[in-house]
Amino acid sequence: MAVAVESHWHVLLEELVVTSYRLGVPCKHIEVVEASHPVPDEAESKVARKILGKVSGLTADDLVLVLISGSGSALLALRADGITLADKKAANRALLKCDADLDEISTVRKQLSATKADLLTVPAAPARVVAFAISDEPGGDLSVGSGPTVPDVSTRADALAALTKYRIEIPASAAMHLENDASETPKLGDPRFANVTNSLVGTAQKSLEAAAKVVRGAGLPCMILGNAIEGEARGVGIVHASVARQCGDWGQPLEIPCGLISGGERTVTIRGSGRGGRNTEFLLSPGIAADGRIGIWALAADTDGIDGSEGNAGAILTPHTLQPARASGIDAKASLADNDPHRVFAALDDLVVPVRRSPTSTISESC
Secondary structure, eight states, X not given: OHHHHHHHOOSOOOOEEEEETTOOOOOSSOEEEEEOSSSOOHHHHHHHXXXXXXXXXXXXXXXXXXXXXXXXXXXXXXXXXXXXXXXXXXXXXXXXXXXXXXXHHHHHHHHTEEOHHHHTHHHHTTSEEEEEEEOOSTTOOTTGGGOTTSOOOOOHHHHHHXXXXXXXXXXXXXXXXXXXXXXXXXXXXXXXXXXXXXXEEEOHHHHHHHHHHHHHHXXXXXXXXXXXXXXXXXXXXXXXXXXXXXXXXXXXSSOSSOEEEEEEEEEOOOOSOSOOOHHHHHHHHHHHHHTTTTOOOEEEEOTTSOOTTSSOSEEEEOTTSHHHHHHTTOOHHHHHXXXXXXXXXXXXXXXXXXXXXXXXXXXXXXX
């Protein structure tokens, strides 16, 4: 997104972009900072303060251009007063290990930070703020990246409820912050959002429609099952496999060969100690259930490029995945139970790893 702006914007900008480690690309003028995701580190606080400095003290004649593509809960993070990095890391890790859904995780992260709106929209007023967002939220929610340019629909009470629900203890300083009325985030109707314009330039639905176009272009019937499918990754994978079986056995809802496409936000409850990922768990569970008998080929990959803390965006499942795994001495069921599907697909060289593209490169792709 930064490269696109740089190639089309021909006036002076004070530019700064933050992204995950390993994902930065060289820009001519825009400063690119890399930081940690999904668990924040000190780099986030430094870049957040730098961004805060750039948008503070502006006038109605100024323009703030905001590019949002997810992960802002961690990448654009400035801790609230009295909360240490260790405090926030501990809360993050505890939430990631329990079966909290993504809304609950994002709510706690947001409420333990100086709010994203407090880093961009609030200090920028009365300047004009224009945000272009690629939303990885189900249904194309504008609150992607913890919503630095939209009013907050979550509350401190929501964060406390999530922490209580999963019995997560937080330091006294963090608890005091969440119980303080003055810590509430900016809400709908706040006049400081009056000069803010938000535009969705990319959504899950647009990605699904593009994928469906490729499948239909290959001469196959195709159905989009939904763009906001949520739930435990391995369970959602089994449901998808059952739909594929219905196609194979009964020609419903489509005759085979056909394409079934879906998007959304799955979760993983961590019970083991392996190297996992939502997409690899999603794939391995129907692979085990089908065991190659029904000819399912599947790809699960994140549109944001990486899956959690691993370097892969997902993986590929074939009807033959489990046979070479067994030959290599890998127990797929045991790997899934240990949250270790990464090991299975890595051993078979079936991980999907994004290619880093230079701003001037041209890559021809086939599907």
